[in-house]
Amino acid sequence: MLQEQSADKRVLLVDGMALLFRAFYATSYGGYIMKTSAGVPTNAVYGFVKYFWDAAMKFRPTHIVCCWDMGSKTFRTEQFALYKANRVDCPEELIPQFELVKEMTESFGVVNIGLPGFEADDCIGTLAKLYRTEAEVYILTGDHDMLQLVDERINVVIMKKGQGNYAVYTPEALLEEKQLTPQQFIDLKGLMGDTADNYPGVKGIGEKTAIKLLVEYGSVEGIIENLEQLPKGVRTKIETQLDMLHLSRELARIRCDAPVECALQSALWVLDRASVMSKFEELEFKGLERLIS
Structure with missing residues (x-):
């Protein structure tokens, strides 16, 4: 050996x-x-x-x-x-x-x-x-x-x-x-999607915004609980695409x-x-x- x-x-x-x-x-x-x-x-x-x-x-x-x-x-x-x-x-x-x-x-x-x-x-x-x-x-x-x-x-x-x-x-x-924990990488993909795997996440939210949100609020659940504190444009994107956010995060989870x-x-x-x-x-x-x- x-x-x-x-x-x-x-x-x-x-x-x-x-x-x-x-x-x-x-x-x-x-x-x-x-x-x-x-x-x-x-x-x-x-x-x-x-x-x-x-x-x-x-x-x-x-x-x-x-x-x-x-x-x-x-x-x-x-x-x-x-x-x-x-x-x-x-x-x-x-x-x-x-x-x-x-x-x-x-x-x-x-x-x-x-x-x-x-x-x-x-x-x-x-x-x-x-x-x-x-x-x-x-x-x-x-x-x-x-x-x-x-x-x-x-x-x-x-x-x-x-x-x-x-x-x-x-x-x-x-x-x-990366400024993120392993668990937050799943949430990151839920937010920004993955072009290679062809799921969208929340359209209009890229990596930079997603990381900023996760650093500040910890998780997708933390972000959703604090939607009222987010800029109107970001809040609207998340609110109107909640189902795809959750589905994308599930697709990203190994x-x-x-x-x-x-x-x-x-x-x-x-x-x-x-x-x-x-x-x-x-x-x-x-x-x-x-x-x-």
């Missing part, structure tokens, strides 16, 4: 889709797509391996789980039909790599988790809350929505531009940089009670170098062997 020997347990929860999409676009810049001699595209898997391994070496987990979306239909699309309806079609070259990357993570001895009807975020949130009682948790992602999961035992690691650059958020770091099961012991990370090398050879990944030598 390639980690420092320690009595402390440290879990790395990987947002698989975030890494895979980031890897695809980073390695297809300019139009070139890496493929095997049989014509199978592999660029996203190749980039994923580099991102994954860099994080594993930096944070030295004893346990790892990789979480995946399992289709576009979830309980959120049932609540709001337009949820993520603005997403463009997946690049054709990426489609065959969804299964390949899971085979690759399995070769690394990593458990893959996905749950139909839920997003990877919900699996991550549920497992993070489960594991936090036994281990220190690190969530590897590029998605700032995950910041709502931060607590004293759960660190959210945001991948920044360039491999090996991370912002690690604890409750203290979050408050210092479920931490999803019916996903993976005992911590099942996520113990044991690297079988021969298994990884075999997969590298199959996908013709020359140059990656030195990473795990």
Whole structure:
């Protein structure tokens, strides 16, 4: 096992889709797509391996789980039909790599988790809350929505531009940089919405106003209780869009009670170098062997 020997347990929860999409676009810049001699595209898997391994070496987990979306239909699309309806079609070259990357993570001895009807975020949130009682948790992602999961035992690691650059958020770091608590991040999205996920929040209220309101009144409930103190324009926007405010906040909330099961012991990370090398050879990944030598 390639980690420092320690009595402390440290879990790395990987947002698989975030890494895979980031890897695809980073390695297809300019139009070139890496493929095997049989014509199978592999660029996203190749980039994923580099991102994954860099994080594993930096944070030295004893346990790892990789979480995946399992289709576009979830309980959120049932609540709001337009949820993520603005997403463009997946690049054709990426489609065959969804299964390949899971085979690759399995070769690394990593458990893959996905749950139909839920997003990877919900699996991550549920497992993070489960594991936090036994281990220190690190969530590897590029998605700032995950910041709502931060607590004293759960660190959210945001991948920044360039491999090996991370912002690690604890409750203290979050408050210092963003002025908000983890819970307030859910309220923030309820107020300002999310263009990437295609829910509106309160139209006309942007991030700056939303943060100001939350710093002053603490929560959506605190804002509503003090509507009479708000400027008329802001008050009117909230009053006329209360239903969408509450729905947007519910869409933003990561479920931490999803019916996903993976005992911590099942996520113990044991690297079988021969298994990884075999997969590298199959996908013709020359140059990656030195990473795990």
